Amino acid sequence: MAKSARPNRLERLPKVWYNLGIALCLGIIAACVIGCALTVYIFKYIADEPVVDLDAAQMSYTTILYGKDANGNDIEMERLHGDVNRIWVDYDDIPEDMVNAAIALEDKRFREHQGVDWKRTIASAVNLVIPIYEGTPGGSTITQQLIKNITGEKDFSVERKIKEIFRALSLEKSNSKDQIMEAYLNSIHLGWNTDGVQAAANLYFGKDVSQLSIAESAALIAITQNP
Numbered sequence: 001m002a003k004s005a006r007p008n009r010l011e012r013l014p015k016v017w018y019n020l021g022i023a024l025c026l027g028i029i030a031a032c033v034i035g036c037a038l039t040v041y042i043f044k045y046i047a048d049e050p051v052v053d054l055d056a057a058q059m060s061y062t063t064i065l066y067g068k069d070a071n072g073n074d075i076e077m078e079r080l081h082g083d084v085n086r087i088w089v090d091y092d093d094i095p096e097d098m099v100n101a102a103i104a105l106e107d108k109r110f111r112e113h114q115g116v117d118w119k120r121t122i123a124s125a126v127n128l129v130i131p132i133y134e135g136t137p138g139g140s141t142i143t144q145q146l147i148k149n150i151t152g153e154k155d156f157s158v159e160r161k162i163k164e165i166f167r168a169l170s171l172e173k174s175n176s177k178d179q180i181m182e183a184y185l186n187s188i189h190l191g192w193n194t195d196g197v198q199a200a201a202n203l204y205f206g207k208d209v210s211q212l213s214i215a216e217s218a219a220l221i222a223i224t225q226n227p
Contacts, residue, residue: 052147052150052151052167052170052171054150054171054175054179054180054183057150057183058150059086059150059186059187059195060081060082060083060084060086061081061086061087061088062079062080062081062085062086062087062199063079063080063081064076064078064079064080064087065077065078065079065080083193084193084194084195085192085193085194085195085199085203086186086194086195086196086198086199087196087198087199087202088186088196088198089185089186089196089197089198089209089210090182091178091179091181091182093208093209093210094182094185094197094209094210095209095210095212095214095217097212097214097217097218098185098197098209098212098217098218098220098221099181099185101217101218101221101222102142102181102184102185102221103142105221105222105224106141106142106145106221106224107141107142107143107145109141110141110142110143110177110181111177113141114169114172114173115141115143115144115165115168115169115170115171115172116141116143116144116165116168116169117139117141120139120141121139121165122139123139124139125139140164141168142180142181142184143168143171143172143180143184144164144165144168145184145188146171146180146183146184146187147164147167147168147171148164149184149187149188149189150183150187185197186198188224189224190203190220190223190224191223197209197220200220200223201216201220204219204220205220
């Protein structure tokens with residue numbers, strides 16, 4: 001008596017799993033094609049973008065005019081500025097508590113990453129497709145925010161974000177963390193047409209930034225979230 005033919009493995013698989021396997025294979029192939037195309041696009045059109053030079057950054061500053069009092073001492077007479085009130089302050093004159101507040105609020109792994117926090121970047125990208133988190137969690141590091149502040153490029157697009165990532169990686173290679181933090185704290189907007197922590201300390205507390213307390217330093221940095 002002839003034996004009946006045994007079904008092959010594909011025939012024994014439930015139809016739904018068979019279809020899922022086909023869909024998965026097609027998805028992997030599509031992802032590879034898209035990945036290759038994106039890689040070519042990045043290296044052809046974006047990777048050669050000019051890097052950001054902190055020394056050549058075009059930022060406007062406030063001019064302070066001084067005079068002499070009756071005793072011959074220097075006194076401030078007037079401050080002149082355009083749309084932005086900014087007074088540069090060196091890193092050594094910025095309270096450590098303010099630096100720590102900026103890291104805690106904006107970029108907890110600032111001292112560890114190389115310009116891009118890949119965990120936050122991937123989470124932010126996934127959230128655009130699958131809304132896991134409420135709102136729009138940002139993936140920008142302090143380095144990336146500095147680039148936006150300097151270049152003024154803040155439009156929401158994939159191309160700009162990729163450019164920003166390349167520029168951040170390059171900026172971290174040519175500048176120390178302290179130099180990046182110094183430029184960042186001198187470039188952030190803090191309300192009332194005021195940029196940078198020195199001018200903001202003068203405006204809100206009537207003090208030099210080096211004289212701010214822990215609470216005042218934290219309050220100033222918090223303005224970046226809700227001016």
